[in-house]
Amino acid sequence: MSILVFADSANGAFKPTAAELLGKATALAAALGTTVTAAxxxxxxxxxxxxxxxxxxxxxxxxxxxxxxxxxVDALAAIVAAANPTVxxxxxxxxxxxxxxxxxxxxxxxxxxxxxxxxxEGGVVVGRRSEFAGRAYADVSISSTPAVFTVRPNTFPxxxxxxxxxxxxxxxxxxxxxxxxxxxTLAPEATGIDLSSAGKVVAGGRSLKSKENFDSVIRxxxxxxxxxxxxxxxxxxxxYAPHNxxxxxxxxxxxxxxxxxxxxxxxxxxxxxxxxxxxxxAINKDPDAPIFQHATYGIVADLFDVVPELTKAVEALD
Amino acid sequence: xxxxxxxxxxxxxxxxIKIKSDGSGVDTAGEKLVVGDYDEYAVEEAIRTKEAxxxxxxxxxxxxxxxxxxxxxxxxxxxxxxxxxxxxxxAEGAGALGTAKLLAAAIKEAGCEVVFTGKAxxxxxxxxxxxxxxxxxxxxxxxxxxxxxxxxxxxxATRNMDAGVRQxxxxxxxxxxxxxxxxxxxxxxxxxxxMKAKRKPLAKKSAGDYGVGAIAPxxxxxNYAPPPxxxxxxxxxxDAASAASELVRLLREEAKVL
Numbered sequence: 001m002s003i004l005v006f007a008d009s010a011n012g013a014f015k016p017t018a019a020e021l022l023g024k025a026t027a028l029a030a031a032l033g034t035t036v037t038a039a040x041x042x043x044x045x046x047x048x049x050x051x052x053x054x055x056x057x058x059x060x061x062x063x064x065x066x067x068x069x070x071x072x073v074d075a076l077a078a079i080v081a082a083a084n085p086t087v088x089x090x091x092x093x094x095x096x097x098x099x100x101x102x103x104x105x106x107x108x109x110x111x112x113x114x115x116x117x118x119x120x121e122g123g124v125v126v127g128r129r130s131e132f133a134g135r136a137y138a139d140v141s142i143s144s145t146p147a148v149f150t151v152r153p154n155t156f157p158x159x160x161x162x163x164x165x166x167x168x169x170x171x172x173x174x175x176x177x178x179x180x181x182x183x184x185t186l187a188p189e190a191t192g193i194d195l196s197s198a199g200k201v202v203a204g205g206r207s208l209k210s211k212e213n214f215d216s217v218i219r220x221x222x223x224x225x226x227x228x229x230x231x232x233x234x235x236x237x238x239x240y241a242p243h244n245x246x247x248x249x250x251x252x253x254x255x256x257x258x259x260x261x262x263x264x265x266x267x268x269x270x271x272x273x274x275x276x277x278x279x280x281x282a283i284n285k286d287p288d289a290p291i292f293q294h295a296t297y298g299i300v301a302d303l304f305d306v307v308p309e310l311t312k313a314v315e316a317l318d
Numbered sequence: 319x320x321x322x323x324x325x326x327x328x329x330x331x332x333x334x335i336k337i338k339s340d341g342s343g344v345d346t347a348g349e350k351l352v353v354g355d356y357d358e359y360a361v362e363e364a365i366r367t368k369e370a371x372x373x374x375x376x377x378x379x380x381x382x383x384x385x386x387x388x389x390x391x392x393x394x395x396x397x398x399x400x401x402x403x404x405x406x407x408x409a410e411g412a413g414a415l416g417t418a419k420l421l422a423a424a425i426k427e428a429g430c431e432v433v434f435t436g437k438a439x440x441x442x443x444x445x446x447x448x449x450x451x452x453x454x455x456x457x458x459x460x461x462x463x464x465x466x467x468x469x470x471x472x473x474x475a476t477r478n479m480d481a482g483v484r485q486x487x488x489x490x491x492x493x494x495x496x497x498x499x500x501x502x503x504x505x506x507x508x509x510x511x512x513m514k515a516k517r518k519p520l521a522k523k524s525a526g527d528y529g530v531g532a533i534a535p536x537x538x539x540x541n542y543a544p545p546p547x548x549x550x551x552x553x554x555x556x557d558a559a560s561a562a563s564e565l566v567r568l569l570r571e572e573a574k575v576l
Contacts, residue, residue: 067485069449069459071329094479097437097445098461101414105450109390110415110537113444131442135335136344137543144536178458180489188482196480200575225576228486243500244482249331249440250355251500258575269331269332275545281565282551295551297568309562317566317576 003029003125004036004085004146005054006076008095009044011065016158016197017091019052023152023159024118025089026053031120034086038166039079041072050166052159057166058083060173070177072099077106078173080146087125088148090117093196096150102177104148111148112140114253116155116276125149133249133272152276153197154255188244195245198228200258201277203247205270206234207263207303209282214240217307218262224314230254230262230274248273260310262303266291283307319373323364324421324451325357325393327385327545328441341542353392356436359497362504363466364434365397371468374399376428380409380417386520394515395507401429406524413535414442418450423528425455430492432473437462437496448496454490459494460487464487 004024007018018038021066025036038054040046042064046057060075072095080088080103090096095137104111115127116137127140127149142148195201202225204218214235222229231241233248247254249272259277265272266282267287274280275294282295285302292298299306327343329335353361364375377393379385379423382403394401404423409420425433433455445461452459464484465476474488478498507515525533554561554568569576 046415067479069461073453081538090403094462098449098459101446101449102453102459104446105415105418105453108415110413110535111444111446113446113538129444131539132329132335132344133331133440133443134545136337137545139541140539142537173409177453178456178489178493180458180487180493182462183486183488186476186484186486194481244484246499257572258569262469279569279575280548281569292551293554294548296549296573297565299552299565300398300553301558301561305558306562309558310565313563313566314576 002035002078002083002085003087003089004083005036005038005047006088006090007038007040007044008043008091008093009040012042012044014044014267015091017093017153018049019151019158019161020053020156021089021091022052024151024156028118028120028125032123036303037083037085038074039083041075046168048161048164050163050164054166057168057210059168060171060172066182068179069099069102070179071175073102073106074175075173076103080107082169082171083145088146090148090150092150092152100148100150107146109144109146109148110142112142113150115140115149115151116153118149125127133269134275135268142196152253152255154199154257193226193228195228195230195247195252195254198254198256200225200227200262201230201247201254201256201274202227202262203230203232203264204235204240204262205232205264206238208235208240211240217304221260221311222305222316224311227258228254232270261291262307264291265289319375319432320428320430321364321367322374322378322425322428322433323360323375323393323398324378324433324435324447325353325361325389326379326383326439327351327388328534331355331440337542337544341540343539343542353388354436354440356438356440356497356499358504359499360395360434360436361396361398361502362502363495363497366502367432367468368397373545376430377401378424380404380412380420383408383522386522389520389554390515390518391507391512394518394520395512396505400518401520402523403520404523404525407528408533410526411535412525412533413537414444414446415450416533416535418447418454419533420525420528421529422451422454423530431466432491433494435494435496437498452494455492455494457492457494458489459496460489461496462498463495464498466495466501472538480503546564
């Protein structure tokens with residue numbers, strides 16, 4: 001009996017979601033009177049997860065650098081068989097949407113996806129998640145075992161690694177699921193900062209009027225803030241920004257500390273992708289734009305006047 | 319080729335979402351229902367696949383018997399050849415895993431070799447069903463696909479991953495493909511096709527027709543509420559330069575995000 005955290009990694013290093021989920025799992029496990037374990041695929045430094053609260057780490061060796069959901073599910077299923085957890089936590093990233101439901105089906109258990117909070121209630125873990133594109137929130141509890149939850153990146157604070165070391169258990173696994181082979185990986189067209197896990201996001205809308213304006217006004221602010229760059233659907237449909245930068249119901253969901261919306265009116269479909277941002281800044285010349293109802297700070301002015309000044313002010317910070 | 323598409327009837331994006339007063343769920347009675355946004359791409363891709371390689375398309379759905387009209391207008395009128403609608407309280411409340419079990423049984427019975435579905439529903443939006451379906455069928459699957467092509471028994475697909483990374487992948491049928499925004503341009507039905515769709519075969523099934531064992535949901539939703547309210551926004555006045563520097567000061571000193 002334990003809470004098993006899938007500590008996702010790439011190129012031998014853990015992703016930020018590993019610390020985030022281990023930190024939350026440690027608090028949940030204390031409330032439940034259980035322990036935290038971790039699942040590692042590949043060669044990331046598994047023992048180091050002891051410093052983030054994992055009592056034991058189950059590691060499946062292999063080359064996972066070419067994403068293959070079949071191999072991921074086969075390896076994770078072997079780890080689950082060895083770890084026998086009551087709860088599994090994983091990031092709500094591509095792997096959380098692509099491989100984790102397949103794992104849940106193999107384990108004949110239900111799953112709560114894309115949670116924005118987790119708590120212990122009545123002796124079990126309960127997730128909070130949005131439905132209807134963010135227009136309703138509900139608790140989700142799971143009565144089958146293990147209960148699988150994926151959590152939206154940036155939901156919980158990331159604890160510092162205290163330098164502790166965990167026992168590592170090597171888990172044997174073999175491939176049995178039909179394989180999909182990677183032919184070619186296409187690098188992102190723009191900044192390369194992962195929007196879905198970015199701590200800061202700068203987004204532009206239809207008011208930018210052209211790709212040239214988007215590139216000369218929005219991207220420099222993104223660069224100054226070291227932020228991911230996003231766009232409304234109107235802006236991506238008009239070709240001002242590439243499709244993969246779209247934030248909203250039919251695009252990416254972001255959950256940053258800071259979201260700056262410039263020239264975005266705040267249609268319900270856009271709000272669906274960013275409403276959980278901690279601090280929202282709206283810059284729009286229409287004082288009645290719905291985005292102002294969701295903003296922490298608002299500036300009612302032309303973005304072409306304000307955003308370059310904002311870029312300068314950010315660049316001037318020490 | 320036997321092609322399948324799984325489509326869920328759900329409230330239109332502009333439907334009003336009323337939370338029930340006891341928080342037990344959402345009341346969408348009387349609101350406009352449609353094939354879900356991403357499932358529309360799946361329906362279109364299934365029909366395009368038939369047009370490219372021949373065969374026929376069966377649309378599968380789990381939902382109330384009253385969804386028949388919407389399956390006819392949103393799938394059969396567009397070019398799907400037949401449909402299977404699985405209804406009844408146990409089926410409609412089965413959750414993602416139970417729904418996948420019912421659809422897997424129906425798809426096996428129909429003998430499909432490729433199945434398309436949306437990357438997520440537009441109501442619950444849990445993004446689980448397609449990958450669960452592939453597991454239950456023992457098939458390969460690719461999620462969030464923006465390009466798809468068949469070449470004999472093999473396929474090539476482009477998928478949208480994290481950090482704006484896209485990958486071109488290849489695999490062998492049978493496979494489940496979950497469809498992303500932009501995969502294609504869904505067509506509109508033509509009036510004569512809407513009339514013809516009324517006579518296309520639609521099998522009405524119940525969970526009992528498929529010997530899939532327990533489909534009772536093991537996930538339970540409760541405490542429905544509107545999104546948590548945000549504190550009222552503070553409007554920063556002044557010319558562009560002073561508003562910008564005041565904003566930066568607030569973001570650093572008050573909000574502590576810079």
